[in-house]
Amino acid sequence: MAELTDSHYLGFDFSTQQLKVVAINGKLQVIYQSNVQFESDLPEFRTQGGVYIHVDQVTVTSPVLMWVKALDLLLEKMKSAGFDFSRVKAVSGSGQQHGSVYWKKGARKTLQCLDPGRYLHSLLQGRFAVQDSPVWMDSSTSEQCKSLECAVGGAQQLADITGSRAYERFTANQIAKIYQFQQDRYNETERISLVSSFAASLFLGDYAAVDYSDGSGMNLMNIFTKKWSEPCLKATAPRLAEKLGNPTPPTAVLGSVSPYFVKRFGMPEDCKVVTFTGDNPGSLAGMRLQEGDIAVSLGTSDTVFLWIKEPRPVVVGHIFCNPVDCLSYMALICYKNGSLTRERIRNECAGGSWEDFSTALRSSPMGNNGNIGIYFDAVEITPPAVGIHRFDQHDKKVAAFTLEVEIRALVEGQFLAKRVHAQKLGYRIIKGTRVLATGGASSNKDILQVLSDVFNAPVYTIDVANSACLGCAYRAVHGLAAEMGMSFAEAVNEAPEAQLAVRPTPGAEKVYGPLLKRYAELEEKILKHTT
Ligand SMILES: Nc1ncnc2c1ncn2[C@@H]1O[C@H](COP(=O)(O)OP(=O)(O)O)[C@@H](O)[C@H]1O
Numbered sequence: 318m319a320e321l322t323d324s325h326y327l328g329f330d331f332s333t334q335q336l337k338v339v340a341i342n343g344k345l346q347v348i349y350q351s352n353v354q355f356e357s358d359l360p361e362f363r364t365q366g367g368v369y370i371h372v373d374q375v376t377v378t379s380p381v382l383m384w385v386k387a388l389d390l391l392l393e394k395m396k397s398a399g400f401d402f403s404r405v406k407a408v409s410g411s412g413q414q415h416g417s418v419y420w421k422k423g424a425r426k427t428l429q430c431l432d433p434g435r436y437l438h439s440l441l442q443g444r445f446a447v448q449d450s451p452v453w454m455d456s457s458t459s460e461q462c463k464s465l466e467c468a469v470g471g472a473q474q475l476a477d478i479t480g481s482r483a484y485e486r487f488t489a490n491q492i493a494k495i496y497q498f499q500q501d502r503y504n505e506t507e508r509i510s511l512v513s514s515f516a517a518s519l520f521l522g523d524y525a526a527v528d529y530s531d532g533s534g535m536n537l538m539n540i541f542t543k544k545w546s547e548p549c550l551k552a553t554a555p556r557l558a559e560k561l562g563n564p565t566p567p568t569a570v571l572g573s574v575s576p577y578f579v580k581r582f583g584m585p586e587d588c589k590v591v592t593f594t595g596d597n598p599g600s601l602a603g604m605r606l607q608e609g610d611i612a613v614s615l616g617t618s619d620t621v622f623l624w625i626k627e628p629r630p631v632v633v634g635h636i637f638c639n640p641v642d643c644l645s646y647m648a649l650i651c652y653k654n655g656s657l658t659r660e661r662i663r664n665e666c667a668g669g670s671w672e673d674f675s676t677a678l679r680s681s682p683m684g685n686n687g688n689i690g691i692y693f694d695a696v697e698i699t700p701p702a703v704g705i706h707r708f709d710q711h712d713k714k715v716a717a718f719t720l721e722v723e724i725r726a727l728v729e730g731q732f733l734a735k736r737v738h739a740q741k742l743g744y745r746i747i748k749g750t751r752v753l754a755t756g757g758a759s760s761n762k763d764i765l766q767v768l769s770d771v772f773n774a775p776v777y778t779i780d781v782a783n784s785a786c787l788g789c790a791y792r793a794v795h796g797l798a799a800e801m802g803m804s805f806a807e808a809v810n811e812a813p814e815a816q817l818a819v820r821p822t823p824g825a826e827k828v829y830g831p832l833l834k835r836y837a838e839l840e841e842k843i844l845k846h847t848t
C-alpha cells in the first residue's frame with residue numbers, strides 16, 4: 318500500500334486560457350493541483366485570455382513561447398510548494414485541440430541537450446519557425462477548406478476519411494495557409510506538432526508523436542487505418558508527412574523524461590512520458606465516460622461528446638479515435654461561443670457577478686415564457702453563423718430582452734443547441750442517460766440545472782473541475798499498465814465515481830420538447846440567411 322501512495326503521476330493541460338496540472342498518487346487520489354493563467358500570470362505576452370485576435374477578427378493565434386514559459390512557471394511553483402518530483406513515475410497531458418507548432422530546423426538538437434541551469438523559454442527562444450501558433454478559435458481558412466474538400470471529392474468524402482468535413486480550425490487547413498502565405502517559414506520548419514505533442518516534446522526532450530485521438534482533429538489522418546491520408550497530405554502542402562512523423566496510439570509510452578527534468582527538478586531517470594492527447598479526449602478519460610453517457614464540457618469552448626463503437630461520419634460534428642480504447646471512437650461537437658459569451662452577458666446583465674447571473678437563472682421560469690435567444694458573438698462552428706438573434710414566443714425577431722430574460726435565453730439557447738445537434742448525430746436521451754458536466758462553468762449549479770432540464774436527465778460532475786488534467790494523470794497510470802495488457806477501465810477501476818449534481822425539474826420535458834423543435838427551425842432560418 319505504501320508503494321501506491323508513494324508513487325505520483327502528473328497530468329498537464331495546455332488549454333486556451335491557462336496551463337493546469339493535477340497530481341495523483343497510485344491510489345488515484347488527487348494530491349496536488351495548480352495552474353498558470355496566461356493573461357494575468359504572463360502579462361508580458363499581452364494576450365486576451367491566452368490568444369491574439371487579429372484585426373481581421375478571424376485569425377486567432379497564441380505565442381508559442383508563452384506556453385513554454387507557462388511550463389517553466391508552473392514547475393517552479395510546484396517546486397516552491399514542496400512538490401516531490403522524485404516520486405513521479407509517469408507524466409502525460411493534453412492540449413487545446415487543432416492548434417499547431419512549427420519547430421525550426423535544428424530545434425530537435427536543442428531539445429535533446431537542454432541545459433538544466435536555464436529556463437526552457439530561454440533555451441527555446443528562436444527555435445520556432447512560426448512565433449504565433451494558429452489555435453482552435455481561428456476561422457480564417459475557408460478557402461483552404463474548400464480546396465481540401467474539392468481535392469478529395471467533397472465534404473462527405475473528407476468526413477469518410479478523416480472523421481470530419483473541412484473545418485477552418487483543423488490543422489490541415491492551417492498548415493495549408495502557412496504554406497501558401499509564409500512559404501519561407503514552412504520551408505524552415507523541421508517538425509509540425511499539435512499543442513499536445515509539442516507539450517509532450519518538452520518533457521521528452523525530443524519530438525513526440527501525434528496521438529490517434531488528437532490527430533483525428535487535423536483533417537489529415539484516416540481514422541480507420543490510423544495513418545496519414547495520402548490525398549489529404551497532398552492537398553495540404555508538400556513534404557508534409559516528413560514534418561509530421563507517424564501517429565501513435567494514445568496509450569503509448571514515448572520514453573523517459575529528458576535529463577533536463579531529472580537534473581532540474583529531481584524526477585527519476587526512468588519517469589515515463591505517456592503520449593499526450595487533445596483536451597476533450599483527455600476529459601473523456603477523466604470522466605471515465607461510458608457508452609450511453611453524454612459529456613458536456615463548459616470551458617472556453619463548449620463541447621458535447623460521446624463514446625461510440627460504430628462511427629458513421631457525417632458533415633455535422635466530428636468523429637475522433639477514442640483516447641483510451643483503440644477499438645472505439647468518440648463523437649464531438651464544438652461551440653466557439655461558450656464561456657466567453659457567458660462572461661459577456663454576465664458583465665452586461667449581472668454586473669460581472671456569477672452570483673447575480675445565477676440569481677437571474679433561479680428567478681426566471683423554465684422555458685423563459687417562450688423567448689429564445691441565439692448568441693454567436695464570434696462566427697460559430699456548429700452551425701457556421703454569426704450574430705445575436707432574439708425571438709419572442711411567436712418566433713418574431715425582437716431587438717432586446719430584459720436582463721433576466723437575456724441571461725436565461727443565453728443559457729437555454731446554448732443547451733437547446735447541444736441537444737438538437739447531439740440528436741442530429743443520432744444520440745437519443747433514454748431512461749438511465751447520464752449527462753457528465755465538466756469545465757470551468759460546471760462549478761455553477763444553476764447553469765447545471767438548466768442543462769439538466771433541457772436534457773431531461775440527471776447531471777453528474779467529478780470533484781476535479783479540470784477533467785482533462787485528471788484524465789491525463791489517469792492516462793499516465795494506464796500507460797504503464799497498458800504495457801502489461803491492462804485496459805484503461807481496469808487501471809482506473811478504483812477512481813472516485815462521478816457525483817450526482819442536479820436532477821431535472823419535474824415537467825421539464827413538457828416545457829423543452831416544443832422549444833427544441835422551435836430552436837431547430839429558428840437555427841435553420843438563421844443559417845439560410847447567413848449562407
Ligand atoms: N461560477 C462560474 N459560473 C460560470 N462560469 C464560470 C464560473 N467560474 C468559471 N467559469 C468559466 O470557466 C471558464 C474557464 O473554464 P476552463 O474549463 O478552465 O477553461 P479552459 O480549459 O478552456 O482554459 C472561464 O472563462 C469562466 O467563464
Ligand SMILES: O=C(CO)[C@@H](O)[C@H](O)COP(=O)(O)O
Nearest residue numbers: 332333413414453616617618
Ligand atoms: O476546438 C475544440 C474541439 O474541437 C476546442 O474544444 C479546443 O480543444 C479548446 O478547448 P478549451 O480550451 O475550450 O477546453
